[in-house]
Structure formats: C-alpha cells, structure tokens
Amino acid sequence: MATLKQNAALRWLTENPIWGFVVLIFVFFSLSNEFFFDMNNFQNILVQTSTIGLIALGMTLVMINGNIDLSVGAVVALAASLMVDIQSWDAFSGWGNWQMLPALIAALGVGTALGALNGIIVWKTGVDAFIVTLGAMLGVRGLVFVYTKEQSFFAMNFTFSDLGMSTVGPVPSLAVLFLIATVLVHILLSRTVHGRNTYAVGGNREAAVNAGIRVGPHMVVNFMIVGFMAALAGVTLSSQMGAATPNLGRDYELWVITAVVLGGTKLTGGAGSIIGTFGGVLAIGILRNGMNLMQVPAFYVLVILGSILIAVLILDKQLTRKGVEALKT
Amino acid sequence: MTEHSETPALRLEGIVKTFPGVRALDGVDLEVRAGEVHALLGENGAGKSTLMKVLAGMHQPNEGRIILEGREVRMANPMDAKAQGVVLIHQELSLCDGLSVAENVYLGELPHTKWGFVDWSTLHARTDEILKKLNCNFDARTRVSDLSIARQQMVEIARALTVDAKVVVFDEPTASLTDAEKVVLFDVIKDLRARGVGIVYISHRMDEIFSLSDRLSVLRDGSYRGTKVTAETDEDEVTRMMIGRSLTHEKNTDTVEPGAVALEVRGLSCGKLFRDVSFEVRRGEVVGFYGLVGAGRTEIAETLFGLRTPTAGTILLDGEEVRISGPLDAISRGISLVPESRKEQGLVLGMSCRDNMTLPQIGDLTTGPFVSNGAEIAIYDQYRDRLDIRSPSWRQAVGNLSGGNQQKIVIGKWLAMKPQVLIVDEPTRGIDVGAKGEIHKLIRTLASQGYAVIVISSEMPEVLHVSDRVIAMYSGEVIRSFGVGEVTEDSLVQAISGIRPDRAA
C-alpha cells in the first residue's frame, strides 16, 4: 500500500516535474536569503505573479487546444487603458465609485471580443493561430496607441488603486482573485464537458471532428477565455498602479508561454494541466523575487532566467526518457 | 443465416461524391439488411471509406439518397448520424491519447449535468459495462496512451456499443488486432447481428470476409459492381469483380538454391524488447518473421538498421562482425528497411514521388555540388516501370497517391539502394489483394536475384506464401525456426502463442 502511494506520488512528480523545481528554488532562496521566508514576501510573490498567472490560466486552455495566443500582452495594455480612462469619463462622474463598473465591463468586454476575433479568424480562415495572433500582437498594440494617443492614463480616484492594494483578511485581494481563478479554471478543465473536449480537440482534432465536437466554436470559446483573462490581468495590473501605460504588457506573451510550458503543457496540444501551469507561474515568480532579494545584477538575471528555462526542458526530457532501448530518431 | 424483415435496415441509392478533381463515388447503390453482415470490398482507393463517411454524415453526397428503415434521411454531421443509429468505426485509429478510455468511448457526447459538469459515475459505469461485453481487461479510467495499439482498437470498437445502433460500419477493424482480440471482435459482431443490427464490414482479408459475412458488395473505381451472397461465390470471382482479372496463386516453387550467409545474428538483445535472438539469412532466401503484434519483430528490424542500440549480442554481415551505428551506416553496409508505418516512417508526404524515392542516396546523385536532375528521374522511371507505380507524374506529392502506390514508392526507394539485405516490415498492411499479389511476386523475384530478404508480417497466409523459412516469435523471443516444408498452420499458431516444440504435448 505504501509503495503504491509512493508510486502514485512519483508518477505525479514525473508528470509535474516543475513542482520539484519549485520546491528546490524555494528551499534554496529560503536558506540563502533572510528576507525570503516570510509570510509577507509569499503574499508579494502571489500578487506579483498574479498578472502573468491569470493570463497563463487562459493560455493553458488555448495551448492544450493546440493553438497559441501571442496577442495577450497587447490586450493587457488595451484593457488597462480602457479601465483607467473610462472610469474618469465625465459621463460617469456622478456615479461615485460605481464609475469603475462601466470601465470594468468595457475592459473585459473588449478583451473577450478580441479573443473571439482571433478565434473566429483561426476557425474560418484555417490560418495557424501562431500567425493570426502574431499579427494581432502588432495590431492590438497599434489599437492601444490609437486609443491612448501615446499617453498614459491616471486614475484620479484612489479607491481604484486601493482596491488593488486591499486585502481580504490577511491576504491581498489580488492573490485571492488569482487563487480563485486558478481553482475555477482547474475545475473547468478537469470536470466539465468543455474542459474535456479541450483535450480532445488538441490531442486529435480529426477524432474530435469525427465525434461530432464542433471544433471551430469550441476553439473560439477558449480564445475568448484567454482574451478575458488577459483583460482581467490588465485590470488587476492597472489597479496595482492606479494607472495604465500604452507599453504595458510588452513581452508578457513570452513569459506566459514560458510559464505554461514549464508547467508541462505541450506546444503541440492535448496535454497539460492547471496544476502544472500554477507551478510554472510560481517558479518564475519565486525566481524573480528571489533574485531581486539577492540583488543579482540585472544582466545576469537575463542569463540565469534563459538558462533555467532551457535547463527545465532538459530535465523534463530526462524524466520522460525511455532509456537505452529507445528508438534513435 | 438469420431471417430478416422485408424493409432493409439501410439503402443507399445513387450516391455521388466528388472531391476537387476526383469523382470518388459515382452513383453507388448498397443495401444492408437488418441482421446481416454485409462485406464491402474493393481495391485501395475504390471509395469504400468515402461511401461510409457519406453514410456517417462526415461528407455530404453530391447526389443520391440514404434510406434508413424505409425513411429517407439526411445526415448533417456525425452526431446526427449517430443519433439516427448509424455508427462508424474508423479505419485509422481516431482516439485522443491524453484522455481516459471512458472519455474516448463517449467522445462528443459525455454524459453531463445541467451545468456542463461531466457525470463521471454514469460515464464510468456505462463504459465498464461495454468493456466487459468486449472482454477487455482494462477499465474505463485507464488512460488511452497506456494501452497497446490492439487495445486501443478495442476502445474504438467500444464506441459502436454506446448507442442502440441500427447500422454499424467496421472499416478495416482487424488491421492491428491480435488473434485473441479478433475472436472477441467477431463474437461482438455476431452478437450485434443476432440483435438485428445491420453490419457493414470492410476488409482486404478474404479469409475474414468468407468466414464472417452473409453477403458482399464490390466497389471499383468509385462505382458499384454488384452484390453476391457470400456462400454462393468464391475468392476468384470476387477478385475478378474487384480488379477485373484473376490472381495467379502459384506457390513459390521457383526457389533458387540459397547462397552464402548474408546476415547472421547471434544472441541479440535489446533491453526488454527482445532477448537472445539468433538467426541467419542467406542470399536468395526469404525469411519470414511471424508473431503477434508486440512480439518484437519490428524492434529487431530497427536494431539491424541501426535505429536501436543492442544491449547484447553480435551482428555479422557476410561473416564479418559489425557494429551498426545508425541508418546511414546500415545503408552503407547494404541493409535496407521498408518500415512498418509508411506515413510516419516511410514517406515525406509533402514531397514529390521522385524526391521521396531518391532520398536515401541523394548525396551520391550529384554532379558537382548540384543534385543531378537526370539521374534522379532515371531512377524514378526505372522503379516506376518495374513496380508499376501509378502516378500522374514524378512531381505529384506522395500524399496524394493511394495507399498501395505509396507503399510501392517506399519499396522502390529501398530497392534503388541495391541492398544486400532487404527487410520489409508489414509490406502489405491495408493494401488490396491486387497490389498485395504484386508485392509478393516482387519479393520472390528479388530473392531469386540474390537478395537476402526478411519479411515481417502479421498475416499468416502472407508469411506462408512468400517465405522459404519462417521464424516464429513470442514476446521478444524466438520460439522456433521452421525450415522449408516443415511449417504448418497449426505449429505456427502454437509457436506464436509461446508454446515451444519441446514442451508441446
């Protein structure tokens, strides 16, 4: 019985090697830096990773589907700009704190709509998602600049940034939001018909079609989810700053994809999990935070992050290796 | 044969289906009665799968009617067809690796609650019930990627039992089943028949057709050639309907006297895949390897071709011990391997026929730094004529050819290397009788020209027909080697089930 459990644990770890890595760096930073092992710091890490984390949740669905979304960084900027700008429109000046509501709806709505647009293009034209969203990554950033006229926006109402800094009990609200979202998406992916179909469509699209799953609309839904999540991340990020800048979210797509892949989701689709993605997000967050606390010079941070990314891939390969008998192709 | 009601379970009338540039079905009629097994035959590319896809709502016909139990119906999509009681078991495995058996069986129609949550208990209970009926010794929660190919095929078949079907179509279900599973499958089919279900059974294996079916229909080049009662016809007549001529079944009498030993293997092992394998192949001799799927034959071939590193044992070529470091090395030592899966291992589907054929020797076909166009075309033309490859031109992408012609390209590619030892792995999987005969003849001819040939096959008639000697394998070990004339069906079946001659009663 004990060995059975051990085996299950071992299997779990080989399927989620990233958690081994998370534990490793957690222990490393705890031992090597006095400020790291601290409840407040853990909360910081959660808040800091929540932006990338929220997007990564949505990206996991899209990538399990066998697609990818490179436009999320630009969507973050657009949603943040809408969120901060609209709440200060004169039309809503009499609404008190409720002026945030139309802004929130607009931000999330636009993010979801852009996701739908990406999805519909992928569906109808059959152009690869990488290309469609590579275009959108440029185009949506263009939209941001058209909308903002290159300006940053600032929320006059400090309630907005207070929300970003607020806590639920002892835990920061954004951390709570991120954790709730993680649980919800995990349930969506592992328990619902849509979630299971996500694996089916990514694992074997033809089989999914043959089984009568409407692959096109299904993919659109997932693109809408990632768009929504990116917009939500834009909102939470802008609430941390009480402001929005048109350059927000540059390179986020790369970090998000990195986190998702670290978490074990295959770029070819069909495999992956939210538990893994959560681990991937934490790994990046802990590394960044730990290196900040240890004052690793900025130039070396880049080299270390890049090397670790590759090292984790190598580790993953080693864990799934078949041994001497393997076919040499 | 059971008695049937008057209205057939299914009637197809005048079905026409065109693809850009291809008239795949040209006014096909088919009638399947309730409670009969109706075999559908035809050459590769005759349109069998296409007809069934039209029936299952995956393609919309350009013309024609589908009549189900007397009512004309339209199949808008696969779900629709399934809802109306038509189930298609696909030719190619159509499963999602990452999902469980249950999720695959109920793919596209997972039982769920109001909120879209999967109803796991119902799902697992129903699936387990079906699996029990199929005698499967794995359960609904198993991940499909953990199953062998044969078991995956059983999952595919389990899908037929999820609904109360009126018509079930099996498109080449036995291509990768072991004999034990075939028996279960045939029992399932007989059970369905007894319950009054109309069954369409597609296969290229005549023995199955004649032991299983009640009636059979033949397609040729997309048109309907007629229907026969199985008991009232024979292989020869059916073959003539399919390919327009009879096959000459001359048993391999023209064996030449085997020459020197070309390849010798002593105590070869590769981890758990196969152990202590020894055999020899002489020039002018065809050695057949027979066994169940998973017996380790492919792995031996791959090891000889340098794709796997042996953990023990030696390989001798022309009496000289060699270490084969990789395919390139193997090729330079005169070994050729026609691999098991032509799509994954044999061909670059997007490349032209010629480029595929010359790929292994492209480095030698140069004038100066450039590939010599003339030399390449010469090679292609030579093997096109020799193997009767049907392709509009050498520029045609290989992916557009029919399965049999694709297989011939792969064989041509390796013959063009003028090997000393030729290994062919499942050379006729999914290939129609006509092309199969051609390939068998070819293998014999090659041997008579002095090649040493190894044929790996899971079809007993093929092995018996084409080989001089047969080596039977079971679970990674050589059980017995049969010389010319020694081999009988019975002893072969015993051997591949792991019963050694000395221990056999």
Next chain:
Amino acid sequence: QAQEYKIGITQNNVGVDSYQTTYEQAFIAAAEANENVEAVVLDAGGDVARQIAQIQDLIQQQVDAIIIWPTNGQAVVPAVRQAKNAGIPVIVTNSNIAEEGFDFIASFSGPNNIQQGASSAELMCEALDGEGNIVQISGQPGYTTAIERQQGFEDRLAEACPGVTIMETQPGDWNREKSQRVMEAFLVKYDNIDGVYAGDDNMGVGALNAAKAAGREGIAFIGATNFSVGYEAMERGEYYGSIYQSPVDDAEAALQTAIDILDGKDVPFLNYFETPKITQDNMGEFTKPVF
C-alpha cells in the same frame, strides 16, 4: 554620525542606453565610497509591473529609503504611496512622477526634461534664425522622458519662434539605426528640411548619418543628452548643439538627496541639477561625455 543607511534603488532600464548604465555605475561607486551606505540596486528592465514588484520587494527588505527612476511617471504612484505608508521615504530620480504622487515622495532629484525640451527649442530658433522647416525624431513612445522632451520642445518652439514649423514627428525609439531609417524616409519625402530635433544625441547622430549619406547639407541637428558621438560630431562641425546632462551628476545627486533626507536635512522638493545647452561654440567648457 556613524549610522548605516540601507538605500534601495530601482532603475528604469539599465543597458538600454549608455546613460543609464553610466548612471548605475556612478551610483554604485558613490554608494561604495560612502561607508555609511549600503545600496540595493535593482533594474526594472523598462517594465512598470516589474518595477512595482521591486518596490514591494524593497519595502519587504525594510530599506531606509527608496530611490526610483520611474519607468512611467503615473503608473508607479500607488506603489510609491505604499512605500510612504510603510514609512519609507521615496526619492524620485531622473524623470519625475505625476503630480498626483507628489504627496508621497520626499523629493525629486534630476534634470528637468520639459526645460530640456524647451532649451533645445531655443537652440533650434537660434540655429535657424527663427525661420524654417524641421522634423522631429522622438524617443520611445509612451515613456515619460520622451513625452516630456517632446512637449517641452513643441510648446517652447511655438512660443519662441512661430516661424519654425515642425513638418512631422516620428519615433526613433532611442535607437540610432531606427532613427537613421526614419530620417532616410524624411529625406525622400521632404526636400526642404532645415533642422532636425532628436530626443537624444544617439538618435540625432543616426539622423546625421542619414543626411550625410544622402549628401544633404545645411541641416541643423539638435539633440538632447549629449553623448560622446554627439560631442565628436560637434567637434567636426556637423552637429549644431545639444543639452549637456551628466549621468554621474544625476546619480550622485540622487544618492546625496536620499542621504540628506535620512539625515533629517532640509532638501528642496524639486531638486533639479543643471542641464546646460552645449553648442559648437561653448563645448570647450564641457568634458567629453564618457558614454
């Protein structure tokens, strides 16, 4: 007093140009020279979100003061507020934060970028005698320094010499090659360019390269943040003028301001250091920039 101060700094984007790198080196050197100071040096890599995270990490480490070179003047305000609420004084360096955040900072130390833009406008007036057509190559869109310089330049130009028209503005992203490409297109499009204003000398020299390659003469090039390449071009007489801004002064001023505040001294709220105009005429008074 032999008190040990732990001062954290989060810089905008070290390595994106020499100014920021030299600043960082000067800051570290100054902090090391002062035995009372222990510096925690971080780089936001141009990303606001990362900068905010770094401020939080600095608060977490309970540093005595935080110096911030804002990636964006508005977006960092709440984080600055958070620091103030944690009782840590914040000094803004190089480019200021939005006015809404002034309540939460102890002091600003750095150049006046609006003033710099205005000074460049005055140089342009001078070079063109108040009459002519010019093009502008601005910094990376969306960044405060770029926006302020552009704004200062355009406002002052309209006011000081309405006879000079800005025909077009395109961003050069602080990148010499990009600026060179933009200028090449301008040269095709306009054959009446009298002057070029670039958001820094790096871009200005890119524009100069383009004009030289096209064989166009008589264009006045004016930049900002004098780089050594700009200084050399001035020496050769190809470049009209720029604004002299020393990253070493910038860094030392920021550190000194922080120390003064921790020592309880009175510091002016807007602590601008001098950024004089530099032209071919007065360049002898300035040492050549090291970057």
Next chain:
Amino acid sequence: MASARLKGIGSLLARQGILIAFALFLLGFAAFSDSFSDADNLMQVVRQSAIIGVIAIGVTVVVISGNLDLSVGSMLSFATVMVVDLHDKIGPVPAIAVMLVAVLVLGCINGFLVGVLKLNSLIVTLGMLSAIQGLTLIYSGGQNVDIADQEATWFSLIGRGSFLGIALPIWIFGTLAIFMHVVMSTTAFGRRVYAVGGNPTASVFSGIRRTHVVFAAYMISALCVGIAALILGSRVGGSQNNVGQGYELQVLAGVILGGTSLLGGSGTILKTVIGVLILGFIQNGLLLLGFAYYVQWLVTWVVIILAVWLDIAAKRGRLLSPIA
C-alpha cells in the same frame, strides 16, 4: 482549350499569390505617394530591408527544417556590439573573425539543444533570446560602443558604400539570397532540410542524420545574423545593446509572408525575400504617406493574415477552412 489555358493561368496565379499581392502593394503606394515610386526611394527600401532580409534567409532555413529561431534578435545585438567594440581594439579583420566565431558558437548551442537534444525550438530559442541579451550587456558593461574614426576605416563601406551604383548591403543581400536559394533548391543538403522539416522520423529512416541537418540550419541562421551585424554595425558606426530587440518577430513576419509554413518542409528563400520587402515597403509607404507609426502595425496585422489566408486558400481550393 481556352478554358484549360485560363485554368492554367488561374492556378499559376494562385501559386504566386504573394507576388501579386506584392505588385498590388507597390502600385497602391505609388498611386498615393509621389516620392514612393522614386527609384532612389525604392532602392533605399531594399537597402533598409537588407538587415532583416539577411537574417530572414537564415531563419527560413531553420523554419523549413521544422523549427523556429527567436534568438536572432538578441544575437544580432550581441554580434553588432562585439564587432563594433573590437573594431577599434584589434582592427576590422580580426574583429569580424572573432565576431563570426562567437556567433557560430551561439548557433552551435542552439543547434545542439534543438538538433541533438531535440528540445522544443520555440522555448529553447526563447531562453537563448534572454540569455544572449544578458551576455551582450555583460560583454559591453551596458555601454554603447562606437567606431571612433568612421571615415578612416573600410569597415564603414560595408553598410554605406556602393558598387555600380547599387548599395553594398543590397549586393550582400541579393548575393546571399541567390546563393542560399540555389543551395536549398538544388543541393543534397537543401533536399535533406526539406525532408527533415516535412517528416523528421521518415528522414531518419531514410538515413538522413537529422541532428546534423538541424544543427547546420542553426549554424546558417547564426552566420546570417553575423553578416547582418556587419551591415548594421557599419551602417550605424556604433551599436547599442538592444539594437536587435524585436527583430525576431519582424523576421518571422517576413518569412511567414513569404509563404513558408511554420510546420516545416515547405517554403523558398526567394519568397522570403519578397515577404521581407513587402514589410519594408509597408513601413516606408505608410511613413511617406504620413501615417502615425502605429498605423503601420495595424496594417501589418491585416496584411499578414490576409496574405497567409489567401496562400492557403489557394492551396486548398476554397476560401473558408473546412473546420466545423
């Protein structure tokens, strides 16, 4: 008969969709901007596209082999900073030699990780993007580098000189494009790259050493980056640490516009050249028409999707995808 000929022309058009789009673009811009169709301007765009174009040639080889290379942008920064920095220290020829060796070492690393270890190329080169950026900064200490006396060195000619009235970068770009096109379409190596990209397993079964081919593709990509760095460093006479930032995506956009499939196994160098030129002409044309720079991004968005869509629509013979 006439209809057959029409059909032939139709299918030719369908296959050359990207060329037609290109021609339409040129005509469109020429109609609206006087200075656009100016021969000097056209030459200038080609010259400006040379840097991206040279890199895109190498990346096309990598993409045909079925992989991606996102590290070219930071590699360009690295190479340019290095060659410019060393120019004054050890002289132009040794500087170029050292830089090329360094870049090839980076190519080796990519090739080893993707080709030999068979790691996912997207993630590997993403990691390399970050790591090489860091290496560049460590190398230069974050400082800009400049060539002190640019008039005095022949190095400046690479990016600024001309021969027979055509700028040297265009000569380099053109020669390299033709050379690589010939290599890819007529040599055994080229054939192997297509085979490996089309079906890696089948190529191994055909005796192709897949690891060598992928390795070589990354070496070619790195070498192209080195050549681009020569043009860039010479043209600017100096370098910043982030000159190459974002180039990877522009390069990829050019390759995709040229119709090379990201799945590998198809594509040609000459079409990549056209893809890159289209991007260059869009940037230039919109600039001349006086649009804000971000409009260019919006246009690129639409153009990329439309171009690829039409390309695959022509191949499958219908506009909309068959996905249900």
